[in-house]
Amino acid sequence: MNHTHLLHRAGSAALLLSLGACQTPGASSGMTPGAGLPTTSQQVMVGAGDIASCESDRDEATAAMLDGIDGTVFTLGDNAYPDGSAEDFERCYAPSWGRHKQRTHPTPGNHEYHSARARPYFEYFGAAAGEPGKGYYSYDLGGWHVVALNSELSKRGLAEQERWLREDLKAHPARCTLAYMHRPLFSSGLGRDNAVVKGIWEALYEAGADVVLAGHDHFYERFAPQTPEGVADAERGLREFVVGTGGKELYVFGPTLANSEVRLAGTFGLMKLTLEDGAYSWEFIQVGGDVRDQGRGACH
Template identity: 55%
Template sequence: MLLRLLGAAILGAGCVACADDSAVPPPGPPATVGNSRPNPTATGAVLVGAGDIGVCGETSDESTANLLDQIPGVVFTTGDNVYDDGTAKDFSSCFQPSWGRHRDRMRPAPGNHDYDTEDARGYFGYFGTAAGDPAKGYYSYNLGAWHIVVLNSNCDQIGGCFDESEQARWLAADLAATPTRCTLAYWHHPYFTSGGNHKPEKSMQALVEVLYAAGADVVVAGHNHNYERFGKQNPAYDPDDARGLRAFVVGTGGGGLYDFDTVAPNSESRTDDTHGVLKFTLDAESYRWEFIPVPGKTYTDEGTDVCH
């Protein structure tokens, strides 16, 4: 069934057409991302970010925003952009003063707290076209030589994430129609995690299987407020160095941190006491990752790998 989905071209390629219902729209994404075809010779494109971010009355989100001040490139988020309820007021009061100054270079993903406001209206109103179609919340773009996919793991809000769902069909068609060697996807609820607060999100399995079958390289999530990196593996958590997905959880943008539970198979590095951001340097056939901690913390994690 997955191979049939991958061969489908039901919904076309590239980014989802986006409707802007924002009262105060952002300037929009930088010129290096969007519907343009990937540049196969591009090197050094930067993608940096985290999830679980804005909290009024706390300073951790300001500390991670200060890290972004020193890092060029496109900023991603892995959901729960602001607490507690993702209202327009939450975004203006608890997100804008910190990460908001980078809004014009952000490509966000929605989290469950963003949907605590009906239809995530605060989220889509704040980010405008950069967040995709408000009825879907998933989209894709190209960055240098890479294809980047943003998924909506709030499955109940968009009709499900099962293998015949609209999002799964869109994902299969998008990947089949995009001629890149290197692909990275991010969303909120982690499929691979050792987190104690939130267990692996089984509802994302069908989408993870589509990514794996298409040869995607990297997946990134949030939801658990900690950092974790996995070795390359298939959707069954079996090691697969040839074509496995390298997974990261980076829920370290500012929300209170969570402990780990039993360490999951193939977990290679983790911390539950450090806020920070994850920086990817994306080259034509390879990538480098670096977890950058806030000042006063010493945990780091970095490495390189080649695309499938």
């Protein structure tokens, strides 16, 4: 156990409230946010990506937020820095987000693959991480079908995953579908090219999926519904959220991509989604409790 790390966490949690929350002006969602506690017909998902490092206690601050939010926890990859090793998971991830391991549905990131075949990731999360070596799976929440994907596979592995995804979506023709993975197809980050996930996007778009969550870039960004080609599509487009705000140091933005509606830099926090029959609402909640982005959408 890294006692220095834990003492540093306990001694500086309050300082996180003063971290700058630099917002690049973005278009308002123009929608009414969800309110109150979830009803029996609602399901809550909460999480982020790019999470735990023993070099800071910022993941402890976001884990403390999880302590107060019921529901399914998701991770968007890069769970344990720097290398996704067994030691990284036990010393850095387990004391914070690991408190919620029993309700977590994870995905791996590129840092998990700094360790051979991401074995420590699969060993730490067990069956919840999906089949070892693959790391993709699906589950249902209320009337929603949820798909957890692995953006870090080889070219062959990505092709096999895409075939599996198309079959899975065909077998689960839910009105509302959400997918999440580590790499975003669209991001206003600097120097990122994540075209490897375009096939995933094409399968989701063709099946009429609604929402995609990703991490990898350490900031918060929301896009308007769009096609895999980046064309705005209010009728059938996928709405993407980039939520790389789980605790690892944050990034700055590069040039703004088309269809980007909200961009928040300098802000650690969580995405909370409330899934309903035929609709969903979102809140990006920063450390300290302020809601920095919120809105509501309907399924296709």
